[in-house]
């Protein structure tokens with residue numbers, strides 16, 4: 001079992017082109033823009049409606065959330081905000097978590113999503129000691145599925161008509177990466 005408050009001292013992560021630092025109110029501008037990006041909302045199924053103050057309060061509250069790890073993805077060279085990635089839905093006994101990533105629209109297709117996902121998966125499996133990292137992705141989001149496959153996630157099943165957006169139902173793919181498999 002992993003300690004339920006494992007993320008009390010959440011680490012920053014580094015990869016070749018990126019720095020991932022604990023998400024907080026200092027990232028408000030980029031985070032707010034990403035939250036309200038229409039394409040990101042559609043692809044990631046984001047339905048959150050917040051005022052600016054509610055979003056600032058939520059970013060501030062993350063420092064006290066020790067059962068999840070939210071990171072701001074920043075470029076390593078000049079700290080430009082690229083997006084957000086989170087490990088949440090912590091199951092300490094099962095050593096399992098869920099992963100979600102959302103980049104801001106202008107940052108799609110530059111390799112950042114793959115690099116950030118790999119950095120978080122490596123950290124989750126090798127440092128935290130997670131046994132399983134899973135995620136859900138809508139079936140038409142083939143770019144995200146490509147990224148997850150590259151990093152080592154395998155499709156495990158299809159949730160039929162589990163996604164309703166703009167008057168249409170879509171299937172949702174469950175993918176996971178399991179230590180040692």
Ligand SMILES: CC(C)(COP(=O)(O)OP(=O)(O)OC[C@H]1O[C@@H](n2cnc3c(N)ncnc32)[C@H](O)[C@@H]1OP(=O)(O)O)[C@@H](O)C(=O)NCCC(=O)NCCS
Nearest residue numbers: 043044102103108109110111112113114137142143144146
């Ligand atoms: C999904 C997301 C994180 C991917 O990050 P990214 O930086 O854009 O992706 P990358 O550039 O690292 O890699 C994209 C890969 O998909 C491929 N690709 C691009 N468009 C594609 C498409 N429509 N279908 C399939 N593959 C596609 C690229 O060729 C690349 O693969 P390659 O490295 O083998 O050439 C990012 O696009 C994003 O945040 N999208 C909006 C929110 C979202 O979808 N979140 C995931 C919710 S589950």
